[in-house]
Amino acid sequence: MTAFFYGKNKESPLLKTQLTTYQIRVNSALNSHIKQQTSLSQDGKNQLINALEYATLNNGKRLRPALIYAMGEALSIPLNTLDAAACAMELIHSYSLVHDDLPAMDDDALRRGKPTCHIQFDEATAILVGDAQQTLAFQIISEDPHTTDTNKVRLIQLLTQASGIHGMIGGQMIDIQSEGELPEINQLRTMHLMKTGALIKSSLLMGASQSDRYNDIKERIEHFGNLVGLAFQVQDDILDIESSTETLGKPQGSDEEANKSTYPKLLGLVESKTYRDKLITEAQATLKQLNLNSAFLEDLTTYIAKRSY
Amino acid sequence: MTAFFYGKNKESPLLKTQLTTYQIRVNSALNSHIKQQTSLSQDGKNQLINALEYATLNNGKRLRPALIYAMGEALSIPLNTLDAAACAMELIHSYSLVHDDLPAMDDDALRRGKPTCHIQFDEATAILVGDAQQTLAFQIISEDPHTTDTNKVRLIQLLTQASGIHGMIGGQMIDIQSEGELPEINQLRTMHLMKTGALIKSSLLMGASQSDRYNDIKERIEHFGNLVGLAFQVQDDILDIESSTETLGKPQGSDEEANKSTYPKLLGLVESKTYRDKLITEAQATLKQLNLNSAFLEDLTTYIAKRSY
Numbered sequence: 025m026t027a028f029f030y031g032k033n034k035e036s037p038l039l040k041t042q043l044t045t046y047q048i049r050v051n052s053a054l055n056s057h058i059k060q061q062t063s064l065s066q067d068g069k070n071q072l073i074n075a076l077e078y079a080t081l082n083n084g085k086r087l088r089p090a091l092i093y094a095m096g097e098a099l100s101i102p103l104n105t106l107d108a109a110a111c112a113m114e115l116i117h118s119y120s121l122v123h124d125d126l127p128a129m130d131d132d133a134l135r136r137g138k139p140t141c142h143i144q145f146d147e148a149t150a151i152l153v154g155d156a157q158q159t160l161a162f163q164i165i166s167e168d169p170h171t172t173d174t175n176k177v178r179l180i181q182l183l184t185q186a187s188g189i190h191g192m193i194g195g196q197m198i199d200i201q202s203e204g205e206l207p208e209i210n211q212l213r214t215m216h217l218m219k220t221g222a223l224i225k226s227s228l229l230m231g232a233s234q235s236d237r238y239n240d241i242k243e244r245i246e247h248f249g250n251l252v253g254l255a256f257q258v259q260d261d262i263l264d265i266e267s268s269t270e271t272l273g274k275p276q277g278s279d280e281e282a283n284k285s286t287y288p289k290l291l292g293l294v295e296s297k298t299y300r301d302k303l304i305t306e307a308q309a310t311l312k313q314l315n316l317n318s319a320f321l322e323d324l325t326t327y328i329a330k331r332s333y
Numbered sequence: 334m335t336a337f338f339y340g341k342n343k344e345s346p347l348l349k350t351q352l353t354t355y356q357i358r359v360n361s362a363l364n365s366h367i368k369q370q371t372s373l374s375q376d377g378k379n380q381l382i383n384a385l386e387y388a389t390l391n392n393g394k395r396l397r398p399a400l401i402y403a404m405g406e407a408l409s410i411p412l413n414t415l416d417a418a419a420c421a422m423e424l425i426h427s428y429s430l431v432h433d434d435l436p437a438m439d440d441d442a443l444r445r446g447k448p449t450c451h452i453q454f455d456e457a458t459a460i461l462v463g464d465a466q467q468t469l470a471f472q473i474i475s476e477d478p479h480t481t482d483t484n485k486v487r488l489i490q491l492l493t494q495a496s497g498i499h500g501m502i503g504g505q506m507i508d509i510q511s512e513g514e515l516p517e518i519n520q521l522r523t524m525h526l527m528k529t530g531a532l533i534k535s536s537l538l539m540g541a542s543q544s545d546r547y548n549d550i551k552e553r554i555e556h557f558g559n560l561v562g563l564a565f566q567v568q569d570d571i572l573d574i575e576s577s578t579e580t581l582g583k584p585q586g587s588d589e590e591a592n593k594s595t596y597p598k599l600l601g602l603v604e605s606k607t608y609r610d611k612l613i614t615e616a617q618a619t620l621k622q623l624n625l626n627s628a629f630l631e632d633l634t635t636y637i638a639k640r641s642y
Contacts, residue, residue, distance in 0.1 A: 064499050066523070072498055072506045123464060128456035147437035148509050151460065155432060155467065156502045162471045163493035166486050173482040177475050180489065184472035189381060190373050193465045197381045200457050214375070 039323040043090055050089035050114060053107045054080055057164055071145065075153040076160075079122050079141045080115065087256075088113045088227040090324075095231025095245070098318035108168035109179050109230045112161035116187050117223060119157035122150055124196060171234070178233050186226035195219025202285055209290050216257040217250060224256065225249030244314050251307035255328050258300040261286035263331075265293065300329055348632040352399055359398035359423060362416045363389055366473055380454065384462045385469075388431050388450045389424065396565075397422045397536040399633075404540025404554070407627035417477035418488050418539045421470035425496050426532060428466035431459050433505060480543070487542050495535035504528025511594055518599050525566040526559060533565065534558030553623050560616035564637050567609040570595035572640075574602065609638055 058077050065073060089110035096106045125132040125140040126147060133143050142150035165179050185191060195218030202215070228249045232238050265288055287296040307325045311318075367386050371378050398419035405415045434441040434449040435456060442452050451459035474488050494500060504527030511524070537558045541547050574597055596605040616634045620627075 061498055065503075070503075070506070071510065072503060076498070119464075123460055126460065128460060149506070151432055151435065151437060152502050152506050152509075155428075155463070156498050158464065158467055159493050159497040159502065162489055163497060166489040166493060173486045176486050177482045180471055180475040184468050184475060188468040188472060189370050189385070189465050193461050193468065194374075194379075194381060197379070197458070197461050200461075201380065 036323045036327055038319055039327060042094070042320045043086075043324075046090040046093045046110075047086045049093065049103065049107070050086050050110045051081065053111050054114065057111060057160065061160070071149060072152060072156065075141060075145045075149045076156060078144060079150075079153050080118050080157065082118075082136055082138065084114065084118065084136065086114060088117055088223055090320075091224065091227035092231040094318055094320045094324070095228045095316075096234075098316040098321065099232055099235040099237065101231070101234050105170045105175075105234060106231060108165050108171065109233075112165045112179070112183060113223065113227055113230065115157045115161040115164070116183060116192075119154040119161075120187070120192055120196065122154040122157065126150060129196075129200065175234055179230055182226045182229050182233065186222040191218055191222035191226075192220075195222070199284070205285065206289065207285055212285055212287070212290060213254065216254060220257050221250050221253030224253040241314055244310060248307055248310040248314065251303050251310060252325060252328065255300050255303040255307060255325075258287045258296055258303065259328055259331065261288055262293065262296055262300070297329075304329055345632045345636055347628055348636060351403070351629045352395075352633075355399040355402045355419075356395045358402065358412065358416070359395050359419045360390065362420050363423065366420060366469065370469070380458060381461060381465065384450060384454045384458045385465060387453060388459075388462050389427050389466065391427075391445055391447065393423065393427065393445065395423060397426055397532055399629075400533065400536035401540040403627055403629045403633070404537045404625075405543075407625040407630065408541055408544040408546065410540070410543050414479045414484075414543060415540060417474050417480065418542075421474045421488070421492060422532065422536055422539065424466045424470040424473070425492060425501075428463040428470075429496070429501055429505065431463040431466065435459060438505075438509065484543055488539055491535045491538050491542065495531040500527055500531035500535075501529075504531070508593070514594065515598065516594055521594055521596065521599060522563065525563060529566050530559050530562030533562040550623055553619060557616055557619040557623065560612050560619060561634060561637065564609050564612040564616060567596045567605055567612065568637055568640065570597055571602065571605055571609070606638075613638055 058073070058080060061076065062073050092106055092110045092113060093103060096103065121135060122141045124130050125135055126142055132140055134140065138144070140150075141153060145153075161183065162180060165176050165183070168176065171179075187193065195215050198211075198215045199219055202211070207215075225246055226249075228245045229242065232241065232245060235241075264286065287299065291299060304325060308322070311321055311325060367382070367389060370385065371382050374382060401415055401419045401422060402412060405412065430444060431450045433439050434444055435451055441449055443449065447453070449459075450462060454462075470492065471489060474485050474492070477485065480488075496502065504524050507520075507524045508528055511520070516524075534555055535558075537554045538551065541550065541554060544550075573595065596608065600608060613634060617631070620630055620634060
């Protein structure tokens with residue numbers, strides 16, 4: 025897990041330490057929420073809660089919560105006022121994976137090196153757990169004792185806009201419908217901006233939502249989020265070709281097998297790397313303009329290209 | 334649709350008129366929200382939005398929105414401040430039906446006389462549409478210009494608590510797991526209180542949420558909601574035996590075939606009717622104590638037993 029974003033000899037000690045801190049923080053908060061759900065249950069740990077725990081506490085990379093915390097820290101927002109947003113964001117990301125892995129969707133048996141939720145349990149449980157993760161995301165924000173009602177409403181607006189029809193869900197629909205086709209580069213870009221970019225962008229915005237500077241920096245944050253999200257996705261496609269199954273935690277070349285459209289297929293491998301680097305350079309410039317002085321966000325932007333899974 | 338809650342010669346003109354008014358109101362609001370989603374879409378009406386429209390604007394009975402409006406009216410809350418809650422509640426109910434109908438769950442091909450969402454479209458679309466309906470529910474509340482942030486937060490708390498692990502989703506999990514078994518009456522009661530009762534109860538609470546009397550009457554509303562919810566479910570089980578496929582909009586006896594536990598199976602048909610009537614009598618008494626003077630809620634409580642589908 026701690027190897028996230030680093031190949032051998034490419035490590036940034038600061039990034040590694042900071043990311044681990046964020047991971048521990050959000051995992052602990054998620055664990056508390058699941059414990060609370062268990063204590064509220066009449067029959068204790070039932071199958072639904074077991075599956076919720078299995079799908080949520082899964083050694084995920086916690087990139088999106090890290091973006092929330094990092095942006096918040098850069099704007100001097102207290103971390104304890106960001107925990108609910110971080111948990112909610114990860115639950116939305118996690119539910120999308122649980123549902124995307126279903127046989128009717130991507131039909132994946134392996135996720136982060138472990139059986140996917142519907143393999144470990146069954147399809148009905150996986151559908152319900154995904155539904156429950158989404159509900160819990162909004163519940164956690166709405167019940168958070170550490171922030172104002174106005175900020176809660178803003179967080180829920182950001183999260184629903186990013187994950188709904190014009191964001192993550194819409195992107196997944198395009199992805200499924202375009203399997204077997206080879207779309208143009210612009211269509212692929214739109215799909216990824218919706219499917220992956222929207223949550224990355226809104227993570228950054230949710231981290232900034234309590235800042236006095238929010239309205240002034242919102243647009244630039246969005247631009248930075250789009251660039252980072254796209255670069256992340258291009259690298260994902262490159263890794264699908266270059267990495268081993270063991271490192272990826274899913275079958276190597278699975279996107280290729282599934283007849284999915286990828287950047288290397290459309291642009292070639294060399295050109296994809298050039299495109300990725302161009303995105304990263306622009307992201308770095310945008311981050312500089314934001315004047316945040318966040319070593320973590322700077323390192324993260326740089327190291328997207330160097331991560332090995 | 335207007336025949337809801339009435340067999341022949343059993344009509345309450347007030348209930349019928351009022352319910353139709355509420356149905357038209359929430360359908361119009363839902364229609365606006367779907368139109369807005371379409372206008373935000375780059376490619377206009379795509380498959381996801383078509384399926385969203387199909388699953389949402391489906392001549393549903395709109396019982397839960399009607400409960401929100403009726404409770405709000407009884408407490409002199411302006412109806413336009415209740416539209417978002419009514420739409421959100423119906424979207425949550427609707428998403429649960431779309432997912433429950435999936436092959437991995439109840440595997441139903443017919444809903445309200447029409448092909449279910451995964452039959453009309455496909456399974457992947459039905460999973461994504463259910464997900465999108467849930468997201469849209471919380472988005473609509475969070476973006477509502479007609480109510481305060483504090484009320485929005487309360488509405489989202491009520492809706493997530495009612496529809497999550499300890500409410501609707503948990504109830505559906507118990508329902509699926511208990512198929513083929515014949516549980517005790519208490520287990521069946523718990524399952525229905527979670528699966529159906531929780532949303533009915535929270536509809537009433539959401540209607541009341543802006544009232545000054547909210548904290549004083551909350552508990553009594555919950556008790557009333559539990560009684561009405563259970564009576565509604567017992568009647569549902571009775572109708573599954575007594576009504577025709579055409580009237581029900583789903584195959585008659587489908588619960589029996591699916592080896593589902595029902596009140597008539599556990600108590601017998603006569604005893605089930607006695608139980609239903611006992612619940613209704615207690616609900617009527619509780620409503621009287623609430624001192625709301627809502628002819629609609631009084632009629633509704635009475636007519637649950639007399640509805641024919």
